[in-house]
Amino acid sequence: MNTAGINKKGRDYKNLMIFQSLLIVLGLILSPLVTVFDLGKFRPLLYVLFLVSGGAYMLFLWTMLRNFTKMEWLEKVTLYLLVSTIITSFLLENPVIKLISEDHRAPYLLFVHISLLLVELLLIIYSMRDIFSGNTLSASRLWGSASLYLMIALAFASLYDVVVIFNPNSFGVKLKPGFPSYSESIYYSINSLVKWNDTFPEAIKLVKNIRLMQAVLGELFIALLVGNLLNKPVEEKVERRV
Amino acid sequence: MFFTKGFGIGTGKKRDFRATVILQTLIIFSALLLKDIFLLFGIENSYVFRDSLFLLLGAIYVLILWHLLTNFTNNKLLQYVLLAIIIATYVLALVTLNPFYSLFPTEQEEQPYLFIIHFVLFVVEATVIVFSILDIFSEERLSQEKLWGSACIYLMIALCFGSIYDLINIAKPGSFGVPVHLGLESYSECIYYSMTVLAGMDNSYGNAIKLIRNIGVLEALWGNLFIVLLVGRLLSQPSD
Numbered sequence: 001m002n003t004a005g006i007n008k009k010g011r012d013y014k015n016l017m018i019f020q021s022l023l024i025v026l027g028l029i030l031s032p033l034v035t036v037f038d039l040g041k042f043r044p045l046l047y048v049l050f051l052v053s054g055g056a057y058m059l060f061l062w063t064m065l066r067n068f069t070k071m072e073w074l075e076k077v078t079l080y081l082l083v084s085t086i087i088t089s090f091l092l093e094n095p096v097i098k099l100i101s102e103d104h105r106a107p108y109l110l111f112v113h114i115s116l117l118l119v120e121l122l123l124i125i126y127s128m129r130d131i132f133s134g135n136t137l138s139a140s141r142l143w144g145s146a147s148l149y150l151m152i153a154l155a156f157a158s159l160y161d162v163v164v165i166f167n168p169n170s171f172g173v174k175l176k177p178g179f180p181s182y183s184e185s186i187y188y189s190i191n192s193l194v195k196w197n198d199t200f201p202e203a204i205k206l207v208k209n210i211r212l213m214q215a216v217l218g219e220l221f222i223a224l225l226v227g228n229l230l231n232k233p234v235e236e237k238v239e240r241r242v
Numbered sequence: 243m244f245f246t247k248g249f250g251i252g253t254g255k256k257r258d259f260r261a262t263v264i265l266q267t268l269i270i271f272s273a274l275l276l277k278d279i280f281l282l283f284g285i286e287n288s289y290v291f292r293d294s295l296f297l298l299l300g301a302i303y304v305l306i307l308w309h310l311l312t313n314f315t316n317n318k319l320l321q322y323v324l325l326a327i328i329i330a331t332y333v334l335a336l337v338t339l340n341p342f343y344s345l346f347p348t349e350q351e352e353q354p355y356l357f358i359i360h361f362v363l364f365v366v367e368a369t370v371i372v373f374s375i376l377d378i379f380s381e382e383r384l385s386q387e388k389l390w391g392s393a394c395i396y397l398m399i400a401l402c403f404g405s406i407y408d409l410i411n412i413a414k415p416g417s418f419g420v421p422v423h424l425g426l427e428s429y430s431e432c433i434y435y436s437m438t439v440l441a442g443m444d445n446s447y448g449n450a451i452k453l454i455r456n457i458g459v460l461e462a463l464w465g466n467l468f469i470v471l472l473v474g475r476l477l478s479q480p481s482d
Binding site: 024025028029031032033035036037139141142145146149153183187190191193194195196197199222225226228229230 | 465
């Protein structure tokens with residue numbers, strides 16, 4: 001394995017984590033911020049900010065995927081999927097023109113979240129194999145573990161959102177499919193991952209069961225991660241600086 | 243071992259980190275316990291003791307924060323500007339928060355000043371956190387300095403997020419769903435909330451607004467991730 005490749009992967013993990021954090025923070029903070037501080041007139045701007053960071057995140061998922069696979073068709077399919085997802089989400093959520101009426105959004109939203117979920121799952125599998133294989137450098141392993149943790153949160157958020165799109169009452173309160181439901185799903189997903197207090201006791205059984213699985217996965221992941229971080233990487237000698 | 247070797251000796255950053263940890267512990271102690279301990283013994287106006295001690299400790303704390311920041315920059319001008327800002331903010335805090343006399347007849351008039359104080363505190367703490375994290379997770383060999391540094395960051399995260407919650411509570415009183423007086427009363431509630439979140443405990447603020455709830459979950463995620471990465475970092479083989 002050449003050292004330049006390793007360095008690039010470490011850097012990519014780091015950047016991916018930055019994009020993920022940006023998306024999560026914006027998704028969680030934006031809409032309550034607007035309500036608390038009466039920023040109604042900035043709402044379109046903030047939505048555009050969220051969309052742009054989401055788009056950047058999705059493109060970066062593709063860059064990351066290229067580190068792991070040599071299969072050209074997979075790269076191409078993923079790229080087309082992500083680009084069409086970005087375009088669809090811009091058409092759906094942009095504050096300027098409403099091309100698709102409120103009643104007909106569900107299939108498009110489903111497409112966005114299912115394709116996002118697929119790509120994230122693919123990437124989770126690849127980076128798990130990479131991180132737990134034992135030949136990654138310690139610094140990029142740290143960044144990789146952190147970004148993997150956040151990616152699990154985002155993937156499950158998409159999963160909750162798919163459930164909410166089918167049944168807007170899934171959390172026990174009625175949510176508007178789209179940005180509000182995604183924001184709530186991110187909250188619920190992180191909440192389950194860190195096993196914080198349950199804010200939606202009225203959620204349907206399916207959501208509760210997914211939450212349980214996510215909590216177990218989170219616990220297991222932490223245990224494996226600590227064990228893995230303690231391992232000495234096989235190729236520590238090759239290159240230290242990332 | 244730590245203590246016999248420790249006090250007084252040691253290089254700059256390590257000494258600063260250690261002093262910060264001690265002060266943070268004292269500040270958290272005075273914010274969370276002092277008032278209620280005095281109340282337990284039936285002393286009226288117990289908040290006077292808490293506020294005085296809190297402000298006194300705060301003075302030392304912000305000076306040490308400044309000294310920590312000077313480790314990260316060599317620009318003399320920047321250092322002095324920072325010192326001036328910190329001292330000015332502290333004087334403002336002394337005027338606004340002291341328990342003996344009140345300049346402002348109503349809480350509404352205090353609001354903007356409280357907001358400025360907490361905003362400056364938040365910015366300074368966030369800067370220290372960012373620089374110290376970059377320092378700890380860099381590839382160098384782990385030293386005692388970094389151990390103190392990570393303890394310091396963990397506590398500082400609690401205080402820093404406490405400042406964020408307080409900023410929200412000042413901008414929109416009643417955000418926690420229960421009436422809280424502004425000033426140190428509200429800051430100690432915020433520190434309490436922040437620490438329950440960081441420790442992953444259930445808390446008694448079910449009616450807090452969505453913004454506080456969402457920032458809380460971010461803090462919980464951050465606390466978890468920090469612990470895991472830190473354990474990994476502390477125990478991993480040093481690359482010599």
